[in-house]
Amino acid sequence: xxxxxxxYLAAVAGAVAxxxxxxxxxxxxxxxxxxxxxxxxxxxxxxxxxxxxxxEPGRAVPLVFGAIxxxxxxxMITLSRxxxxxxxxxxxxxxxxxxxxxxxxEFMAFxxxxxxxxxxxxxxxxxxxxxxxxxxxxxEGPYDYDALPRxxxxxxxxxxxxxxxxxxxxxxxxxxxxxAATSPQVAAESVRRGLLDLQAMPRLLDEMAEERFxxxxxxxxxxxxxxxxxxxPTEELVQTATVTVEFPDGETPVEWVxxxxxxxxxxxxxxxxxxAGFPVSxxxxxxxxxxxxxxxxxxxxxxxxxxxxxxxxxxxxxxLSVDEPETSGGAR
Amino acid sequence: xxxxxxxSAPELAASLPALPSAVGVVLLVSAILxxxxxxxxxxxxxxxxxxxxxxxxxxxxxxxxxxxxxMHLDLSGQVFVIFILTVAAAEAALxxxxxxxxxxxxxxxxxxxxxxxHE
Numbered sequence: 001x002x003x004x005x006x007x008y009l010a011a012v013a014g015a016v017a018x019x020x021x022x023x024x025x026x027x028x029x030x031x032x033x034x035x036x037x038x039x040x041x042x043x044x045x046x047x048x049x050x051x052x053x054x055x056e057p058g059r060a061v062p063l064v065f066g067a068i069x070x071x072x073x074x075x076m077i078t079l080s081r082x083x084x085x086x087x088x089x090x091x092x093x094x095x096x097x098x099x100x101x102x103x104x105x106e107f108m109a110f111x112x113x114x115x116x117x118x119x120x121x122x123x124x125x126x127x128x129x130x131x132x133x134x135x136x137x138x139x140e141g142p143y144d145y146d147a148l149p150r151x152x153x154x155x156x157x158x159x160x161x162x163x164x165x166x167x168x169x170x171x172x173x174x175x176x177x178x179x180a181a182t183s184p185q186v187a188a189e190s191v192r193r194g195l196l197d198l199q200a201m202p203r204l205l206d207e208m209a210e211e212r213f214x215x216x217x218x219x220x221x222x223x224x225x226x227x228x229x230x231x232x233p234t235e236e237l238v239q240t241a242t243v244t245v246e247f248p249d250g251e252t253p254v255e256w257v258x259x260x261x262x263x264x265x266x267x268x269x270x271x272x273x274x275x276a277g278f279p280v281s282x283x284x285x286x287x288x289x290x291x292x293x294x295x296x297x298x299x300x301x302x303x304x305x306x307x308x309x310x311x312x313x314x315x316x317x318x319x320l321s322v323d324e325p326e327t328s329g330g331a332r
Numbered sequence: 333x334x335x336x337x338x339x340s341a342p343e344l345a346a347s348l349p350a351l352p353s354a355v356g357v358v359l360l361v362s363a364i365l366x367x368x369x370x371x372x373x374x375x376x377x378x379x380x381x382x383x384x385x386x387x388x389x390x391x392x393x394x395x396x397x398x399x400x401x402x403m404h405l406d407l408s409g410q411v412f413v414i415f416i417l418t419v420a421a422a423e424a425a426l427x428x429x430x431x432x433x434x435x436x437x438x439x440x441x442x443x444x445x446x447x448x449x450h451e
Contacts, residue, residue: 022375044364045357052356062354066361073365073388077372077381082441085381089388092365096391099361102354103402108410112394115417120387120424127428128380131435145377145442155374159367166363170356177356180403190405266410273407274414285418292422299429302436 006047007171008164014040015160021078022152041070048167051174062102069095080142082128086121093117107267185237192231192238194263197272199241201264202227208262209245213254220244220253229258358399366392378441379434383427390420 013036020033045063053059072091079085093116100109149155170177180186198205205227206218220243222228229241245254263269274282309319369392372385394413401409431441438445 018371041364045360048357048360052360062357062361066357069361070364070368073368073372076388077368077375077385082378082381086384089384092388092391096395099354099358099395100398103358103398105398105402105410105413108394108398108413111414111417115421116387116391120421123424123428124380124384127432130432131380131441143440143442145440145444146381148377149375150377152375155371158374159371162370163364163367166366167360170359170363174356177359177403180355186405193406269407270410270414274411277408278411278415281415285415288422289418292425296425296429299426300432 007044007051007167010040010043010047011160011163011167014044015156015163018074018078018159019152019156021074022149022156024080024147037074038071041067041074044167045070048171051171052177054178062099065095065098065102069099080147082146083125086124086128089124090117090121093121104266106265107270188237188239191260191263194260194269195229195231195238195241195258197269197276198258198262198264199227199229200272200276201268204264204268205243209243209256212256213245213247215247216245216254217248218246219256220246355399355403358395362392362395362399365389365395377443379431379443380428380441382443383424383431387420387424390416 017033017037017040020029021037045066049059049063069092072088072095076085076088076092079088093112097109097112100106100112202219202221202225209216209219219227227243229243231238231241233240239259241258243256243258245256247253264272306314312319366389369385369388372388373382376382376385394416397409397412397416399409401407434446435441
């Protein structure tokens, strides 16, 4: 058992190495700092793995993605070329998408790659390229404001405090983190919610019944029009739901026991939870995006200086024949 | 049709999708990424990279949401990440428009060029 102190010691070593990585310095010093930083990240993740995960095969897989994400993030804040920094952020996003896949958030993993790496980062790259990259003479290197950090020591101290407090809180809660992911109660609750979501999608349930029992006309409804479901086996531990599949021409209906295998996939469930659970927030998100787009267009529009005559013409007034002092507002 | 037998707790845990252990490591990675994003925001002088560091912090928050959602097997965490993506996209559009506007005024991306604003 690795003591918690390993985590804090590694965090301190990583913060010191980060200070040297941020400062412009000699190549050897930076190389040594990079080695120390990588070792510190490895030690932190190994200590976390030891504390936070039950011993089982394949438990080191998330470490790979985590290490890629952290090293790319460090490169992002230490590289002096802005475009390279933005490209390293793409690497962070891709590694995060890998971790999302490990957490069974398939839809979010692909949405993240499409929206973040595909749209937001491309916008950043375009703006970086709109601004001048480096002085015209390539031998001069990057601009001072890209090469010189602002107060690296203080910033790393703040970062160290933050990572120490948050990771300390996570490690202090290691028992419940290890337990909750494998608790049968939580798993049964997840199956119950999935089956409840399925109950809210009667057409999908009818199609599934049709596929399973060819010739059936659908699933019996209760008096509120939803598919009638009997949850079981007990009130507390729900792993199945029983529905009645009906057939035409008075054939005897069949009882169909739905289990965890019939719970819809991640994308369907996320969509259901989003639309059924947060409809107003969804609408508001659309409004926010529209307003942001409108605001961006208004802000970034090139402002053309108009003379008094052009302004009067645009407002539908007659042109001035003689020079007149500007009176009304409207000037930017 | 008879009801299937009640699965025992280890069976049920084994029937869970693989790799539940990812939760703890991802939470730790999320904490480290959040700190790195904070350091980046404080250290960089380039306005675009300062905003990019805030995106890194968004990313860390999204990781924490999905990890906690996985821990409690509740999809609301993933739904919240969709809203985080929305806010990140809106923020990127507005912040970059502002940066373009500021760049046109001073011909530099340095945040220090606007230092007199804090007086």
